[in-house]
Amino acid sequence: MKMIYCDSAATTPLNKDVIDEMTKVSSSVFGNPSSIHKFGQESRAIIERARLSMANLLGCDLSEIIFTGCGSESNNIALLGLLKRGDHFITTSYEHPAVLKTANELEQNGIDVTYIKPNSSGLIELEDIENSINTKTKLVSVMYVNNELGTENPINQISELTKKYGILFHTDAVQIIGKKEIALKDTSIDLLSLSAHKFYGPKGVGALYIKNGVNLIPTYFGGGQEKDLRPGTENIVYIHGMAIALQKSIQGIDRWNKRVTEYETSFFKKMEKMKINYTLNGDNRTPGILNITFHDILSQDLVIALDMSGYAISGGSACSSGSVNASATLREINMDNESASRTVRISFGKNLTKQNIVGLSDCISEIINRQYHKRVANAK
């Protein structure tokens, strides 16, 4: 059975050009970028071209990009490198664990942390941040797009606010990069984390934007690579792949947005037509990430039944053991347990065709109606 992948917020398949480019580099270049000989020079050139390309695409200076192992690592390097005992740190209560658990760790080390709750539409409110600022506040970190809800926070306004107070601003932008054009030099964002595998690049590589003038203290130690912040021999192939993937994604933004909007319209039309009892959660959504409560079926049952029928979606956000646990994010937007246990995340990616969306919506309708009829039969 051919499986149809509808979970691109979890990760995306590699873009074909990225595969070709990575294959080319991995079969021809291997030198240590720090070596002085020709082999090293070749590798160095690939990394620095990638940095230049990404800086251009993100609207920043090439000196402002460091390469990391993943989005989580970027978040850790930023937060741990900035905050010291006695500082006050403001973040949100529905961040990805890469920020949330780092914040918990910082608390253990004498940093005062305020966790702002999102509103019931899944968005962070500006005034909640403003009200939490005190004289010790050093950093605010708010995720650009929530990974479970797909809701996009007012990042530009938040970063303007923090600038006004002379506070640094970091954003975990893993879910937005490649989906929206961002010119960093025109924003007041000081630090931004991204990850290649969310935009059709390889897993195991990410980047951190650090605005010139912002100083981080190293949290890893080694041979001095990436301005001492992420020492270790660079992964030439993945860094090259990430830069190509970002270029392809940004070039295709308009086309993709048009396509994904059509997909969403077609999907919801079908839900209405089949009289499916559902709620689409969250406001100001990034197109393509759908957090939906299907009131007539448990998320675990729906995810499994769809998987058995050839469609991959996610129940809550993926966790490492692969079992479905109640989502903390849904609790934070004050969703009741009953609804939370019936909520799934469907995310559309570039691998999908219009036909796939029809197939998926047919399949969901059929599973829900079948289960509904079973329940009615059992009740009798």
Next chain:
Amino acid sequence: MLNKNRVLVAMSGGVDSSVAITKLNEMGYETIGITFKLWETIDPETKMKKNSHCNSTEAINGAKMICDRLGVHHYTINEMDSFKKYVVDDFTNEYLKGRTPNPCVKCNSYVKWGNLIEQANKFDAYYVATGHYARIEKSNSKSMIKKGADKLKDQSYMLWHINRDLIDRTLLPIGDLEKEEVRNYAKKKNLETSSIPDSQDLCFVMDGDYRNFLNRFMPEKMERIKGGDIQNEDGSVIGTHSGFTNYTIGQRRGLGLSNPEPRYVKKINPISNTITVGKKESMFSSVCMTKHINWLVDTPEFPLKALTQIRYNSLGSTALIEKINESYLVTFEEPQLAITPGQSIVFYSEETLLGGGIIEESNE
């Protein structure tokens, strides 16, 4: 109408369940692997979450590798609430009553079979399967459970509490094999899990010491359990104990007594907070009372003569079972050593598992 060719296979990620699903696949069944997430603890020092042995990350990933090689689906299903309620709470409550429980028995009936069947219904699967060393004899009337072919590994003792109606829907594909054969089969097939060590009985007691578990799981309750007297059967005090939950019936070591002749724990009395010890010969008894009986065959006529096992991995001996109101009196032909309240008592007719119950305090 459930699909009789479809089997939901409970996978602990060990070699037994890996071989079970592989065999079923070979037999032409459409298989689906399920791993139940049952328990996790947080290491007090590192604060890292650790799953119990049965569903460690390695176990879940082992099951995933096996299902992947077979090209079948695998799912991890969270049953932590039901495991706590039916297994762990029962386990701790029994110790607080001075009894020695068999948590695997409760886990099999309530958590494994109960939830497997519930999931199987959702998957339209008629059958469920596990890697237990026991056999199912299918017949035109009702199916029966028999001892596994490997007499040393036989796990039928742990299955007496499952719902009889579910036996017909159960497949035990490795029951005909000896452990050695299972390992060899896994090696021959190059199964990724072929050299994983056998799982331990108390999967949720991470360090194997149930006392540490009780202390961590319910510190307030355990704090109230103080030391008390160790006494002879005549009531004379001959020593002190460190808290009755630290002892099990038949225990000889660690009593701190200086008798020339060894003494064994004979009775644990939580109400008077005393431990009664006796000489070896007084540890034998021919009778015990039993409750909570579950029959896996048509309810027999009493008195019933059956091969009776009072602990896992014992040979069993012949006993006569009589029904007295809601309880059963079991009288053994040969006196039995250290009959332990809380343990399962399981009845067989030759190889066939007739049923079982829980040993109660006997008032001789």
